[in-house]
Amino acid sequence: MTSTQDCLLNAAEALFAEKGYAATSLRSIAARADVNLAATHYHFGSKEGLLAAIVERRVEPINQARLAALDALEAEGNFTVESILQAFLQPLIHSEEIEYLPTIIGRIDSEPHVVMKPLLEKQFGEMARRFLNAISVALPDIPQQELKWRFHFLVGAMLKTLTHPTPLGLGTTEDSYEIKFQRLIQFAIPGFSAPVPATLKTKGALKTKGSGETK
């Protein structure tokens, strides 16, 4: 037996993942969940409350698993770029077992709804900061500002893989997320470790347009 709240969360998650938040009506959610229309407001207060509940249900356990994996690495003194990226991506690997989990995780970040921003900061803020510090320990020669950007790039690539599980023009793939993220990690490791090019090394807000075109 699944509770009314879980039926609503499952139905809303699927529809939000497919059509987006704004394009999904509470009526279509209630119909898919096979519950009364008023149930959403009874259990979650509003459509926004339902959205927040979806985010918390899915994101929180993932981020706690991430932090636990990071704690384990710290205990072993095993801060390498590879192990840290593994700790970051591992908790997502079995997400495909829940049908709409990868999609909704990926879409959450790109959802323009205003409630999303504080929600994201609350859910991802501290976690991202801790991973950044770990990477900074693993790569002490790379300025932290540079690492922030590289982590930004990694997250973008990861989210893209979640929302579009197959590259454009690659037909369908049976590859699991385990294999996909293995590819992503192998792609990202040398990028994280690469030395900062001289043109980016100047400190502060460099506004000079070096005009140094193709070398």
Added chain:
Amino acid sequence: MTSTQDCLLNAAEALFAEKGYAATSLRSIAARADVNLAATHYHFGSKEGLLAAIVERRVEPINQARLAALDALEAEGNFTVESILQAFLQPLIHSEEIEYLPTIIGRIDSEPHVVMKPLLEKQFGEMARRFLNAISVALPDIPQQELKWRFHFLVGAMLKTLTHPTPLGLGTTEDSYEIKFQRLIQFAIPGFSAPVPATLKTKGALKTKGSGETK
């Protein structure tokens, strides 16, 4: 004097970028554009038509500039990963001069509306294929399927940078897109060039399916 159609396109672009397609009403667009509500249907037929017009106005010139830059590289026989990625990102560099252009470009890809999919295939399909071939020439030792994934990752990182111009927790930055994309290219080059790890090389687990097929 700006034509009614351009006023609508500008207003809709800004609002779609901020709130997303579904959450933006034609009334708010008309109000911002300072035109009559019925103007959208007169000039673009429907809300979807307006969306398609926005995509075409912005994406087409960018992708044509990309292809022109790629043609130039081909003429010089200068197919390196760096030059190819430059050709891919360069046309976006001055996009910041138009206020909502980076955001709308970034959001287009993540917009779940159904009309977007065929629109994206039409606008990006051939362009992406040609860049992939070029990368394949520059890196003949890396299997093309692997390069597709790496290009996928690059695109994800690029789009993330467009929609979220600043990494989480980095305050604000005055860095131009020229500098941001320089960072991205330096991040991506070694990832593209990295050898395929043995764990991904095993045959049998990976299936190559028809790449040009449509359902």
Added chain:
DNA sequence: GGGAAAATCAAACAAACGTTTGAATTAATT
């Protein structure tokens, strides 16, 4: 088993939605 709390339900609410209409106005053509 009775009474209170929790949950479900059908129905209605006002507001907002994309779209259509037909007349009024402006621009272009002859």
Added chain:
DNA sequence: AATTAATTCAAACGTTTGTTTGATTTTCCC
């Protein structure tokens, strides 16, 4: 200047939206 085409306009269309209400049913505790 007259006529035609293109554009703008206010108003209304029928639906759909998130939310609320108040009665009804179910569940739980004493």
